[in-house]
Amino acid sequence: MSFWSNLKQKITKKKNDQFESDFNNNKIENEIVKKNYEKEAKIKLDSINKEVPKEVILGETADVLKIPSTFIKPEIVVKEKSADFKQKQKAKKLAKKIELQNQKKKEKTQKVEKAIANSSLSFSKDIKKLSKKYKKMDDDFFEELEEVLIKTDMGIKMVLKISNSLRKKIKSTTSEEVFKETLVEEIYNFYNEGKKIKPINFEDNRLNVFMVIGVNGTGKTTSLSKIANFYAKQGKKVLIAAADTFRAGAVEQLEEWISTRLNNKVDLIKGLKQNQDPASVVYDAYEKAKNEKYDLLLIDTAGRLQNKVNLMKELEKMYQIIRQEDRKAPHELFLVIDATTGQNGVIQAKEFDGVAEVSGIVLTKMDGTSKGGIALAIKDELDIPVKLVGIGEQVDDLVQFDVDQYIYGLTVGFMEDNNDEK
Numbered sequence: 001m002s003f004w005s006n007l008k009q010k011i012t013k014k015k016n017d018q019f020e021s022d023f024n025n026n027k028i029e030n031e032i033v034k035k036n037y038e039k040e041a042k043i044k045l046d047s048i049n050k051e052v053p054k055e056v057i058l059g060e061t062a063d064v065l066k067i068p069s070t071f072i073k074p075e076i077v078v079k080e081k082s083a084d085f086k087q088k089q090k091a092k093k094l095a096k097k098i099e100l101q102n103q104k105k106k107e108k109t110q111k112v113e114k115a116i117a118n119s120s121l122s123f124s125k126d127i128k129k130l131s132k133k134y135k136k137m138d139d140d141f142f143e144e145l146e147e148v149l150i151k152t153d154m155g156i157k158m159v160l161k162i163s164n165s166l167r168k169k170i171k172s173t174t175s176e177e178v179f180k181e182t183l184v185e186e187i188y189n190f191y192n193e194g195k196k197i198k199p200i201n202f203e204d205n206r207l208n209v210f211m212v213i214g215v216n217g218t219g220k221t222t223s224l225s226k227i228a229n230f231y232a233k234q235g236k237k238v239l240i241a242a243a244d245t246f247r248a249g250a251v252e253q254l255e256e257w258i259s260t261r262l263n264n265k266v267d268l269i270k271g272l273k274q275n276q277d278p279a280s281v282v283y284d285a286y287e288k289a290k291n292e293k294y295d296l297l298l299i300d301t302a303g304r305l306q307n308k309v310n311l312m313k314e315l316e317k318m319y320q321i322i323r324q325e326d327r328k329a330p331h332e333l334f335l336v337i338d339a340t341t342g343q344n345g346v347i348q349a350k351e352f353d354g355v356a357e358v359s360g361i362v363l364t365k366m367d368g369t370s371k372g373g374i375a376l377a378i379k380d381e382l383d384i385p386v387k388l389v390g391i392g393e394q395v396d397d398l399v400q401f402d403v404d405q406y407i408y409g410l411t412v413g414f415m416e417d418n419n420d421e422k
Ligand SMILES: Nc1nc2c(ncn2[C@@H]2O[C@H](COP(=O)(O)OP(=O)(O)OP(=O)(O)O)[C@@H](O)[C@H]2O)c(=O)[nH]1
Pocket: 214, 215, 216, 217, 218, 219, 220, 221, 222, 223, 247, 250, 253, 303, 364, 365, 366, 367, 368, 389, 390, 391, 392, 393, 397
């Protein structure tokens, strides 16, 4: 099977798998629903008394209840003779909930696909034009190809790697189809070089500590709130530490998010006064989180200090406080990068990575960039994985970064002929 067909098949499989969780491969939410359902549907299908009238059947079959077969085994779905109307209603409600969850996940997948596809519109057009323009893949062709790649913001180092490798694999007489497919394969392979991408380091039965750093305006507070929402929705106890004590309004922004968009499902700890030592807020937050058995402590930090030395000192102090309590914490140090800032984002990432060991990038505003190659540049130049991607301003608009989905989205525009301009 060709590389492209293989990638497409992988994407289709992922799409069909409606019950994979959004990020962190966390299936907790589904497990809770599944357990509830199983409790109510105890009796095996073959034990149904054929005499029982339809109205009193609790569950019937998975098909009737529209519960996807991947989610629940058909043979456990069913009824009990004594099932009353209330139970039947409950089961139907549950089925409805599952259906709604499914629908939401589908919509979210479509939103991500759209964001990535939009970010690569001009890349696709350029590649199509280039392939039509040149009859032979000679030096001029490669020079122009490099210009096209540079425009995606994937970074000059990555461009040269791809171009040099392609020059070895492509003959001047290679067909357009083979060239395009080899290009996708090269991008894919270069992305997957280096460190393995690990899922988000969240574990049950411990206090997880995530710190979020980044320049103001990149979407730090928004992303932190989205992460808080994701875990709170799963029934996790979440505490946010407002350790950006420098920027006026930072705490208020968090308070507003919590009350308006997080339905007060998460708690906040803040300093008593503006410009308070952020490390003291972190200390109080950690103590509270530990004593009150929180599952997740999310630390919002200041983005811009007068100079790098101060920033380093401040981050280091916060780090040490957490480390003293738990040698493995913080479990994630997320750096937030705004995708629309292009190569500036890479420069920022380098600066922050010099200050503290960043464990993952949150790439925000992918819905608003036309230069989708930025994730490639970050991976290539820093070998820090993009772990989460922001695709909008709503509380649910954050997804786990998926390499297959990303590379597919970036290249599908020129791989699949949609009969638009060529
Ligand atoms: N379209 C889009 N907008 C986003 C995304 N993430 C954040 N934003 C917007 O970006 C703007 C800045 O977000 P903030 O969360 O306030 O950024 P910050 O880094 O915390 O900056 P400060 O609040 O100044 O510290 C807001 O208008 C957000 O709604 C995203 O993924 N997509």
